[in-house]
Amino acid sequence: MDAQSYASQIPGAESGRVRLSDCIEFMQADLVHVNPTPGNLEHHVSDVLMYDPLDEWTNVDDRIILAVGITYGSADFDQLLHRAANSNAAAVIIKARGAHMEQLRSVAERNQLAVLVAPRDADWTRLVALARASVMGASADSVSGVRLGDLYAFANAVASITNGAASIVDPLGRVLGYSTLPGQPIDELRRVTTLALQESTPPAFDADFKAVYAAAGALYIPSTYEGVGRLALAVRAGGELLGSIWIVDPGAGNAQAALEALDRMAPLAGLHMLHARSASDFGERRNGDLIRTLIDDPAHASFAAAQLGLDVTRGLAVAALTIARPESGSLDSVREIQRLLHLVTTVSNVQFRTSHSALIGSVIYAVFPCPGNDARALHRRVVQEIGAYSHTISSHPLIATVGGIARRVEDLPQSRTEALQALEYLLNREAVARGAGSIEGKAVPAVALYEDHRIPLNLMKIGRFVAEQGLGAADDIEAIRAYDEEHQTDYTDTLRAYLVSNGNISTMAASLHVHNNTVRYRIAQMAKTFSLDLDDPQKRLWLWLRLTTTDLSTQTRLRSMTMQER
Structure with missing residues (x-):
């Protein structure tokens, strides 16, 4: 048999058009048809359209419309169904996002339009590709x-x-x-x-x-x-x-x-x-569930490790990887994070002869074994290799970290926590650097082991403890910052420079770009205004600890604000 006769056996290939039922059968994406009437199922399909309510309305005749980011009950949803029904669209694919099937069936029947519901965790990019491929004519097993x-x-x-x-x-x-x-x-x-x-x-x-x-x-x-x-x-x-x-x-x-x-x-x-x-999605979902159990549920971690075939005798470590994009819900970001998952899987297979990785939320977790006498050097090499290939996936930088080694499978949640803390720290640093304009041009991956940043991460823990216990309320640092804001003074920067330079006047003057006498005057005024005894080592330790931990927490808030603005 030649290719011509091979292609001719596809249902719908002669006419170049397929029915909605053909598309649904091929897609096999757990779609739920809320109103499967014979008329809806027999509707011919010519193409697939990604719908954006901000774009101009276009021809949707015989098209399947994917309503990305649109929820039941919204004005955009009602407008889309009304327009689609009046323009002879083949169907609209949505995600229920809490709406009941009866509600969706009612609005679909009212508009006399086929409505298909995709699972909440369905990948829109894959649905688009599947839908467009189905239009080519495939509808049989x-x-x-x-x-x-x-x-x-x-x-x-x-x-x-x-x-x-x-x-x-x-x-x-x-x-x-x-x-x-x-x-x-x-x-x-x-x-x-x-x-x-x-x-x-x-x-x-x-x-x-x-x-x-x-x-x-x-x-x-x-x-x-x-x-x-x-x-x-x-x-x-x-x-x-x-x-x-x-x-x-x-x-x-x-x-x-x-x-x-x-x-x-x-x-x-x-x-x-x-x-x-x-077809491989089921295996990926099962793998993801087992890894989630492994790193989140110590009581059942041993069972998950056995199901995954993990060798726990030499210890394991959790890696966390993501792409530092300014937005996380776009189609491009979904596509990139999926491609990163495949890259992590491939590199892990090459280095460890096995791979245990899964996408959970917007972070990819991988469980690394600890072979040989220098497992940490191997862990670093693996994330560096992933980083070396990351430019083929995204123009945004890869952030990858590895938590500490868990000697028992029950300790993996701690390794995961350490990897996440280091990941957030590097994301904060990258966002602050970009906001300050110190990063330009090509994205540079940031990869690290947890111990590379143990000191600032521990300081951040101390800062959270101080805040949770109210230990910093109304202390000198709060008073100085409030005074600076009210009077437009620079005492906070002066104190930081004093502590960084160990009180060296010339070093302070150079960092603050002022004269030595100006520095002496500011120190004297600050000590007098806030009754600071800067000769007391315990006082200096507390002031330095408070400044450092609050600076780190401010960076975290700045990154969150930057992400929201973008």
Whole structure:
């Protein structure tokens, strides 16, 4: 069977249009149809649209509309359903966000419009890609005898059609499937990558991969070493790069026919790869639940460790990673954090021969084993390597930290807490530096172990204790800051400079950019106004502790304000 007949077996391929029921069946994204009438299910679908209430209204005829960020009962929601119904839209996909199904069914029936409800934790980016791929015509459980998502069987089908050994590779270089047909020649590169299930060079740094990704269709890649050339195709769905297919040159004048076959199979490849990724979501959710139990629930941590197959005899450490974006709810941020999760998984697999990582909220957690005699050096090297590749994911900086080693599985929550504290500290530092304009140009990843910043992190704990116990209420620091605000004086900066310089007048004058006599006058006035005995070592210790801890807490508040403003 050739690619032409292979493609012709897709339901709806002849007409180029599919029904809403076809799309729902293919997407398999736990969508709930609140009003599945025969008329709604038979509605033809031509395209998918991301809806933004601030944009001008556009043509939505026969389109599935994804209502990102719109909630039931809002004016935007009511306006969208009214417009969509009057413009012959195929359906609207929303998230319930607390609304009852009966409420959604009622408003859908009132507008005579199909409304589909996505799970609260559904990835909008993936839903868009799935919906657009479904419009290509896939609506059955199998295509030409190949179960959707079975990339090994699909690779065999591709190899049979093109007469060349086939491999399917994701954007991070992982081999997702390869053909096993007998008699097809392979070279050493093919043998090595299929054994390791990983490309030897990451696609982001490989010229051949870059050429394939930039091409509009399948192309021939000549060999530059002992081996044979390749035929390759970038696989996309809805504009998203899913990976690539690589065929060992079939030779004997078959290359051109194979290239044409690859081009014709491009939509089918996208369907299979999307379906495979969707099928893996269950495993990712289970993995996430087990890791959440491992780092949050000491009572059941041993069970979770056993389910994950973790070796706890040498200890474990929790890593926390995120991307320092000014906003966290955009589609771009969702896409980037998912790509970071795949990067963490890949690097961990290479370094530890296993990976235990999951996305919880906006933070990726990874559980690192502690092999050898210098586990901390290995932990640092792993997060540094992730940081080295992070520029391929986002223009914003990666922040990555590793908590201390937990000698018992029950101690992992403490390692997670330490990793989070260090992560927040580095996020604060990055935000303050950017706000001050001291960071420009290319984003630089910030990676660290907990012990790298143990002193400021411990000072922040002391600061929280002082605040919670009310130990700093109405003390000298509060009085000085209040006086500065009321009288526009600089006593707080003068005191900070005094403590930093250990009372050295010349050093103080240089840091404050004033004359030595001005410094002496300010110190004398400050001591008189606030009755400060700066010769008392305990007094100096308390003042320095209060200044340092409040400065650190102020940085945290500044970052929160900066994030809200952006």
